[in-house]
Each structure stands twice: as structure tokens, then as C-alpha cells.
Amino acid sequence: xxGLLFDIPAPAAPDIPGLQYLPDFITEDEEKALVEDIDxxxxxxxxxxxxxxxxxKYDYKARTVTDDSYLGPLPGWLMPITQKLSFKPDQTIVNExxxxxxxxxxxxxxxxxxxxxxxxSLGSGAVMQxxxxxxxxxxxxxxxxxxxxxxxxRYEWTHAIPTRxxxxxxxxxxxxxxxxxxxxxxxx
Ligand SMILES: O=C(O)CCC(=O)C(=O)O
Numbered sequence: 001x002x003g004l005l006f007d008i009p010a011p012a013a014p015d016i017p018g019l020q021y022l023p024d025f026i027t028e029d030e031e032k033a034l035v036e037d038i039d040x041x042x043x044x045x046x047x048x049x050x051x052x053x054x055x056x057k058y059d060y061k062a063r064t065v066t067d068d069s070y071l072g073p074l075p076g077w078l079m080p081i082t083q084k085l086s087f088k089p090d091q092t093i094v095n096e097x098x099x100x101x102x103x104x105x106x107x108x109x110x111x112x113x114x115x116x117x118x119x120x121s122l123g124s125g126a127v128m129q130x131x132x133x134x135x136x137x138x139x140x141x142x143x144x145x146x147x148x149x150x151x152x153x154r155y156e157w158t159h160a161i162p163t164r165x166x167x168x169x170x171x172x173x174x175x176x177x178x179x180x181x182x183x184x185x186x187x188x
Pocket of ligand 1 (some may be wrong): 159
């Protein structure tokens with residue numbers, strides 16, 4: 001298992017039913033190739049952070065995906081990732097976060113997407129916060145790691161990336177850099 005810094009073991013995923021954390025899901029070469037592919041494609045600027053949508057365009061305001069929003073099959077350069085997933089996603093959103101940017105607490109649209117969602121981290125790591133009522137857990141998502149949310153983790157817990165420039169993990173302050181995440185979903 002890859003250490004964060006100084007060979008410290010990767011943090012264990014919090015005990016949330018349906019949450020899986022897979023460090024080193026891809027290699028550094030695969031990560032570099034993905035970032036290059038992503039950076040050759042146009043970014044959308046309609047949110048506070050830049051995004052790219054593949055498969056279907058998600059309507060953030062209406063919180064819907066419709067047949068009209070179909071963009072085409074997922075591009076071939078995503079295949080090395082999608083082939084390794086245990087489900088067949090047909091929608092991917094690429095999010096770009098600079099230090100200080102995040103995403104507010106949410107459950108991914110229930111009527112839009114199926115019961116399994118996966119998110120791959122590239123570039124920088126960042127803490128993801130999971131909340132269910134009074135219960136809260138932090139998980140530091142290392143670069144090249146994948147999280148899978150299904151069951152309670154997908155439906156009963158919100159997830160968020162807090163808007164800050166650094167994270168404290170096991171007492172160590174880790175500055176954030178540019179982080180790109182790819183979230184894979186199946187449109188219902
Ligand atoms: O950046 C991430 O890992 C999470 C992205 C996310 O939650 C979303 O796009 O809904």
C-alpha cells in the first residue's frame with residue numbers, strides 16, 4: 001500500500017457500509033496519460049470549478065439527466081479505467097479543483113444514476129468528508145486512488161470535498177495541488 005509521505009501507510013477507509021477505497025488503482029504513467037487527455041479537451045466554466053461531461057450532460061440546476069442530454073458513448077481513452085470497474089458506467093464527470101476549491105455535501109442524484117458510483121483521483125490528494133446525521137468521517141483520497149460508493153455509502157451518506165488549501169491527515173499538514181477527479185456513473 002502506498003504511503004502518503006515518509007512511507008506512512010495509506011489511511012484506512014472509514015467503516016461506512018458500501019464504501020470501498022482502493023489506493024493505487026492506476027499507475028503514475030496511466031495518471032499522466034489521463035491528465036494529458038483531459039487537458040486536450042474543452043472545459044466547461046458554468047460552475048465555480050471547471051468540469052467536463054462525457055456520455056450524458058448532467059443538468060446541475062434541474063438535477064436531471066435526460067435522453068436529450070446524451071453526448072455519445074464514453075470516449076476510448078476512458079476505457080482503461082471503465083474496463084477495470086465492476087459495473088458499466090455510461091456517464092463521467094471530470095472535476096478540476098485548485099487549492100481552496102471543493103464540492104458541497106451531496107448525495108448523487110438518486111433518480112438519475114444507478115446504485116454504484118466510482119470516483120478516481122488524479123494529481124493532488126484531498127480529504128473527502130462523509131456525513132450521515134451526527135456521524136462524520138474523513139477519508140484522504142490519495143492521487144491514483146478510487147472510491148466506490150454503493151448501498152448506504154451512496155444513498156444515506158453525503159460526501160463533500162471541503163473548500164480549503166490543505167488537509168491534516170494523521171497530524172500531518174498536506175498542501176493541496178491541482179486535483180482532477182473522474183466520477184463514473186450509470187444513467188437510469
Ligand atoms: O471530486 C470527487 O472525488 C467527487 C466528485 C463528486 O462528488 C461529484 O462529481 O458529484
